[in-house]
Amino acid sequence: MGDLGGFFMKQFIGFLRKEFLHIFRDPRTMVIIFGIPIVQLMLFGKVISTDIQNVKIGILDQSHDNTTKKITSKLLSSGYFVLAKELQPGEDVEEVFRKGIAKMVVNFGPNFEQNLERDGKQDVQLLADASDPNTARILTSYAGGIINDYVKKEKLQNIQLPNQINIEVRMLYNEGLKSVYMFVPGIMAMILMLISAMMTSISISKEKELGTMEVLLASPLKPIQIVLGKVTPYLLLSFINALTIILLGVFVFGVPIKGSFFLLMGESFLFIMMALSLGILISTVAPNQMVAMFISLLGLMLPTILLSGFIFPIRNMPLPLQIVSNIIPPRWFIVIIRNIMLKGTGILYIWKETLVLVFMSFTFIALSIKNFKIRLE
Amino acid sequence: MISIQNISKSYKDVPAVRDISFEVQKGELFGLIGPDGAGKTTLMRILMTLLIQDEGKATMNKLDVVNDYKEIRKIVGYMPGRFSLYQDLTVEENLNFFATVFKTTVAENYELIKDIYIQIEPFKNRLAGKLSGGMKQKLALSCALIHKPEILVLDEPTTGVDAVSRKEFWDMLKKLQKQGITILVSTPYMDEAVLCNRVALMQKGKVLDINTPQKLIENYTRKLYAIRSKDMHQLIQDLRAWEKTDSAFAFGQYLHVTGKDDEVEATEFENYLLKKNHLELQVFDIPPTIEDVFMDRMAEQ
Numbered sequence: 001m002g003d004l005g006g007f008f009m010k011q012f013i014g015f016l017r018k019e020f021l022h023i024f025r026d027p028r029t030m031v032i033i034f035g036i037p038i039v040q041l042m043l044f045g046k047v048i049s050t051d052i053q054n055v056k057i058g059i060l061d062q063s064h065d066n067t068t069k070k071i072t073s074k075l076l077s078s079g080y081f082v083l084a085k086e087l088q089p090g091e092d093v094e095e096v097f098r099k100g101i102a103k104m105v106v107n108f109g110p111n112f113e114q115n116l117e118r119d120g121k122q123d124v125q126l127l128a129d130a131s132d133p134n135t136a137r138i139l140t141s142y143a144g145g146i147i148n149d150y151v152k153k154e155k156l157q158n159i160q161l162p163n164q165i166n167i168e169v170r171m172l173y174n175e176g177l178k179s180v181y182m183f184v185p186g187i188m189a190m191i192l193m194l195i196s197a198m199m200t201s202i203s204i205s206k207e208k209e210l211g212t213m214e215v216l217l218a219s220p221l222k223p224i225q226i227v228l229g230k231v232t233p234y235l236l237l238s239f240i241n242a243l244t245i246i247l248l249g250v251f252v253f254g255v256p257i258k259g260s261f262f263l264l265m266g267e268s269f270l271f272i273m274m275a276l277s278l279g280i281l282i283s284t285v286a287p288n289q290m291v292a293m294f295i296s297l298l299g300l301m302l303p304t305i306l307l308s309g310f311i312f313p314i315r316n317m318p319l320p321l322q323i324v325s326n327i328i329p330p331r332w333f334i335v336i337i338r339n340i341m342l343k344g345t346g347i348l349y350i351w352k353e354t355l356v357l358v359f360m361s362f363t364f365i366a367l368s369i370k371n372f373k374i375r376l377e
Numbered sequence: 378m379i380s381i382q383n384i385s386k387s388y389k390d391v392p393a394v395r396d397i398s399f400e401v402q403k404g405e406l407f408g409l410i411g412p413d414g415a416g417k418t419t420l421m422r423i424l425m426t427l428l429i430q431d432e433g434k435a436t437m438n439k440l441d442v443v444n445d446y447k448e449i450r451k452i453v454g455y456m457p458g459r460f461s462l463y464q465d466l467t468v469e470e471n472l473n474f475f476a477t478v479f480k481t482t483v484a485e486n487y488e489l490i491k492d493i494y495i496q497i498e499p500f501k502n503r504l505a506g507k508l509s510g511g512m513k514q515k516l517a518l519s520c521a522l523i524h525k526p527e528i529l530v531l532d533e534p535t536t537g538v539d540a541v542s543r544k545e546f547w548d549m550l551k552k553l554q555k556q557g558i559t560i561l562v563s564t565p566y567m568d569e570a571v572l573c574n575r576v577a578l579m580q581k582g583k584v585l586d587i588n589t590p591q592k593l594i595e596n597y598t599r600k601l602y603a604i605r606s607k608d609m610h611q612l613i614q615d616l617r618a619w620e621k622t623d624s625a626f627a628f629g630q631y632l633h634v635t636g637k638d639d640e641v642e643a644t645e646f647e648n649y650l651l652k653k654n655h656l657e658l659q660v661f662d663i664p665p666t667i668e669d670v671f672m673d674r675m676a677e678q
Contacts, residue, residue: 014477
């Protein structure tokens with residue numbers, strides 16, 4: 001038996017060696033495995049970020065008194081806004097938007113300070129370019145917040161207003177409302193899905209397409225050796241990817257890991273296993289690389305992006321889609337990571353989600369074994 | 378060594394192999410000869426345990442192709458019709474990979490593949506995808522032989538290979554046969570049939586005839602003429618249009634022609650063609666080749 005086991009291992013290691021050679025010799029595979037995760041994280045984290053940062057604004061100051069100057073400098077020192085242009089009274093404000101000089105114009109009326117001190121009240125006009133409604137809404141609310149904050153603290157502290165309720169808002173787990181906190185778990189789910197499921201399914205169906213599967217099947221290799229040999233390299237590479245994404249998240253984007261790092265890696269491992277078994281399942285159905293890629297992209301990537309709660313909150317979806325989202329594995333994984341990273345919860349709070357992933361893995365493995373053909377048809 | 382009894386196989390409703398039976402003896406070099414779609418590949422895949430037949434029974438070295446597939450996969454070397462090695466691995470890496478898959482090492486069985494491998498060894502660090510057609514086939518044969526199989530199954534190994542490499546390849550098969558390996562080989566080239574001990578002529582899933590190439594030729598009793606003229610294109614059209622012509626096929630520089638019921642004499646062909654204004658006309662008897670036999674058998678169907 002010992003000798004037989006030795007052969008089993010030798011065959012397996014021979015197979016692994018071959019798989020790694022395939023991966024390292026194919027530039028496209030290398031780009032997908034190592035390039036895409038980093039590029040995507042950077043894209044989502046920096047470029048597609050919905051955070052407000054250094055937005056160009058125009059100032060139309062008709063008073064030029066102390067208060068308007070202070071408010072202006074408050075706005076500009078907040079980090080959210082930079083001054084693009086000082087407008088003169090009578091200048092065409094719309095021109096500024098049309099030419100794309102600024103996204104928002106702050107208009108202080110004449111005699112600002114006087115009116116404020118006399119009446120305890122004064123209007124500021126915020127004009128925003130609402131061709132992008134989301135940004136416009138965020139810009140005006142940020143600017144409004146800064147202005148009110150200043151006026152309340154500096155100007156109105158001596159004036160007693162009757163029965164005023166101050167609302168104090170605190171955003172727990174993500175005080176800065178940074179979108180990267182949302183993207184890191186989402187990207188991780190997406191990348192692991194992409195690498196694990198798509199690459200495995202492509203690499204198995206490639207053997208079918210090129211006819212090498214025919215030789216492998218006609219050899220004494222056992223199906224389990226073929227499948228394990230195919231899966232192991234991607235398991236390792238996916239795990240490295242998971243680590244890379246987490247490290248980038250922590251050190252580049254400042255996303256915290258409040259919970260256990262080992263629990264986080266353990267859950268990632270589970271998710272990778274699930275994705276790999278899904279990849280094998282796809283390859284048992286797909287006759288060639290094109291079909292495998294098509295199924296992976298349309299059947300896995302799109303739902304991951306749209307239905308997992310990564311970008312669009314699940315509770316805002318129509319009911320049928322909410323139900324469908326339950327069978328999308330990343331939906332559960334994203335909940336798990338957000339809990340561990342941002343809230344610092346332990347396994348007690350995410351055991352349900354974990355069980356769902358375990359159950360999914362076993363289902364996919366069982367289906368793959370049932371579908372794996374020891375012959376050509 | 379190989380026994381096939383009443384094997385049939387259909388893909389959906391299209392029959393690929395129909396009720397085929399024959400035996401291949403130990404140490405025999407047996408050829409499956411026939412055009413594309415004759416069912417050669419399907420039959421080989423059934424023997425290689427890659428497909429399951431709809432009907433019939435087949436054994437390789439007394440092992441059943443359906444029930445004992447695991448055992449068969451250990452003792453048979455297989456070269457599929459398409460080049461099925463890893464193009465992104467080097468010659469040496471491919472060979473080593475298949476050696477480990479078959480639980481052996483290159484060193485252990487080097488004697489068997491030496492004659493073949495020595496020709497591609499200078500390129501052992503080249504990627505398999507960058508080899509010429511002939512060298513690819515040599516590498517594929519080396520890989521199929523690396524575990525010292527008792528039976529070798531080769532599906533059209535010389536298709537798409539130049540004439541010199543084809544000849545070399547058959548020489549290698551002869552040498553392997555001397556070592557006691559039973560070889561089943563398929564080919565669409567009829568001139569390769571004479572290199573086999575016995576051949577099965579196949580067409581549309583059926584075996585038309587099984588015999589030694591010599592016997593097949595001997596059994597051909599028809600009167601065969603070689604005909605040539607200045608305008609070969611017109612010649613074949615005129616001959617096929619004539620009611621006394623049975624068959625006319627181009628064979629190299631000549632047409633091989635038979636007359637209806639073998640009762641047409643050379644002079645009759647000559648007179649007919651002269652009337653059709655053919656210049657530089659030549660008509661003479663020739664002995665049949667295996668191709669004539671096959672053409673004739675196919676026409677009968």
